[in-house]
Amino acid sequence: MFSSQIPLKPLGQFCHRLATATNAGLQDRKIWADEAQRGSPAQRQAAAAIRDQLAVGTTLTDALGTSGGYYPTLFRQMAEVGELSGRLGEIYLRLAQHYDRLLVARRDFQGRLFWPMFQLIVALATIGALIWIMGILPINNTPGGKQFDMLGWGLVGTSGLIKYLNILILIAIGVFLSHKALRHGYGWARSLQRLVTDLPLVGGPLKTLALSRFTWALQLVLDTPMDLRKALPLALQATGNHFYTQHSTEIVLRIQQGQTLTQSLAATGAFPREFLDNLAVGEDSGRLVETMERQAVEYEERAGSAIAILAQFAGYAIWLLVAAFIITMIFRIFSSYVDTLNSLM
Secondary structure (H helix, E strand, C coil), X not given: CCCCCCCHHHHHHHHHHHHHHHHCCCCHHHHHHHHCCCCCHHHHHHHHHHHHHHHCCCXXXXXXXXXXXXCCHHHHHHHHHHHHHCCHHXXXXXXXXXXXXXXXXXXXXXXXXXXXXXXXXXXXXXXXXHHHHHHHCHHHHCCXXXXXXXXXXXXXXXXXXXXXHHXXXXXXXXXXXXHHHHHHCCCHHHHHHHHHHCCHHHXXXXXXXXXXXXXXXXXXXXXXXXXXXXHHHHHHHCXXXXXXXXXXXXXXXXXXXXXXXXXXHHCCCCCCHHHHHHHHHHHHHXXXXXXXXXXXXXXXXXXXXXXXXXXXXXXXXXXXHHHHHHHHHHHHHHHHHHHHHHHHC
């Protein structure tokens, strides 16, 4: 879970350099030796390890296999396809374009969440300030005076603020670990990932994003001499969603039994009818790669709308959380004011 992996932006730039150098005719050992002099210390260290492996005659596929989790699985497996097919430069370029699109999508999503997140931070900071201020009020410094707790959380003054900050840190760590678990499909996160994908509001956009990556990866691997039984699990893994990857074994088994690609995917019940119809047309016409290329372009356009929907949903969730904080404080302040009036009377 805590393994270091090359960030998305440097990864895209890295793939562009590999594509340029490979298409220029440079040998792998020279390319990776040059990469060992570029980028962050982690990038240089990882590239130097690959360089050393290539220097003793190890294949690029085997060398990447010893890199741990620094290079993504999709990158390592597609590099293997490129090495076996002699189309490594083209594979690098397609990977670079893929990671560039992912980076743009991530920035778009983060940009749409900026204002709601800013409001949440301001709300949390306001609560922290109230906790600290309540500790310096005269009523709390009077011997025998009743402690004034506006929020009713039992958090007052500097000690209360420290406890509040510790709670926020624990929540942030929990969110971070849950996010990592969902991305990598660890244990219980797989069931949660499938559950979230089935939700009415967010399930559709999540499936659209997954199918966008699947169609891109499928048309890429179908355009190589890779065996379909190996290509399909790789394309499914590119979705990053256990809702689809869980069907890998079943699909490969059906392919082995002689079923068509359309029949194998349809049997899982995870793919939309429109996608399966287009896939069937591609199989029947013998133009499956071209069909998947068109599907990849179409789903890439849909992915933009899916990101906007997910960002809007996340923004509404954050706004509801902020509103809950504000309403809670208003009721607590009003309740404290009424209690104070009753005491004075």
